[in-house]
Amino acid sequence: MTVAATPQPTSYPGRWVFEAMDTVFSLTIPEPMDAQAVVRAITDDLELIESLLSVFRSDSEISRWRLGLVLDEQLSAETREVMVACDKAEQATGGLFSARRDDGYDPTGYVKGWALARAAKLMDDAGITSYCLNGGGDIVARGVGPSGAPWRLGVAHPYRQGELATIIAAQPGDGRSIAVATSGVSERGSHISNPTDGWRPTQSAVTVVGRDIALVDMAATAALAAGRDGPDVSAQLVQRLGLEAFGFDEDRRPWWTPGMPKLALLPQTH
Secondary structure (H helix, E strand, C coil): CCCCCCCCCEEECCEEEEEECCEEEEEECCCCCCCHHHHHHHHHHHHHHHHHHCCCCCCCHHHHHHCCCCCHHHCCHHHHHHHHHHHHHHHHCCCCCCCEECCEECCHHHHHHHHHHHHHHHHHHCCCCCEEEEECCEEEEECECCCCCECEEEEECCCCCCCEEEEEECCCCCCCCEEEEEEECCCCCCCCCCCCCCCCCCCCEEEEEECCHHHHHHHHHHHHHHHHHCHHHHHHHHHHCCCEEEEECCCCCEEECCCHHHCECCCCCC
16 A cells, blocks of 8 residues: 655644644644654654545545455454444444445544544653644643643634634643534535434534543534434433533524533523
8 A cells, every 4th residue: 555645744833733634733732842753653643544544545445445455354453443433433322423324334424533532642642741633623632721721722603704602621720631523514514414314414513522532523423413303312412422512403502511511601591
């Protein structure tokens, strides 16, 4: 398999911006340190993930496996790990998240969150205790920001361009990671469907908050797909997974899970 050259990150003091997985990633590390090695490891890993799991690349491992050119026993450990995780996610969500599609197996909805989780682990293992990594609007952050205060993560408003729907704040003194992922239709249109019946949301949006960005990202997709039956169903799904969420239903009305007021600024009416 031919692997393309690793994308070169654009670097600013304490901040790196690079393109991968058909989106833009940005990384901020407020600690004064030489982070070039870990940034290189992250970009190398993102390129590896694309070479294995991108259904948009005809030479990727998953594309070749879908065509029968790669046997099950020949799959890489990374691809097998994602397949197992997608199966578990399908079971946990009652089929509201699934990599099994009419046009073939597609783990895309899980891969970006999983890639962000791997990048966060690389930084954790390198001893970096404060960082914020944003991959196409999905964020994993730890520690404190450049001002020394906990990270404050803005969520774009789905209906008011240039405005924020809410701001999610990490808790002071909490050294654990906070993960935030949003799924909606405002930027990419009605691209999410309910795998169980084909229903597609046309107005709604869901932002999920937790610790594991792979789980959070998957849950945001599943919660959006569950919205046909109203926000209570989406909220119950998120809570069952041990997460919190804020969103807008198909009538553009805001909703949130009981734990969200401790994490975010929310509208005064519910």
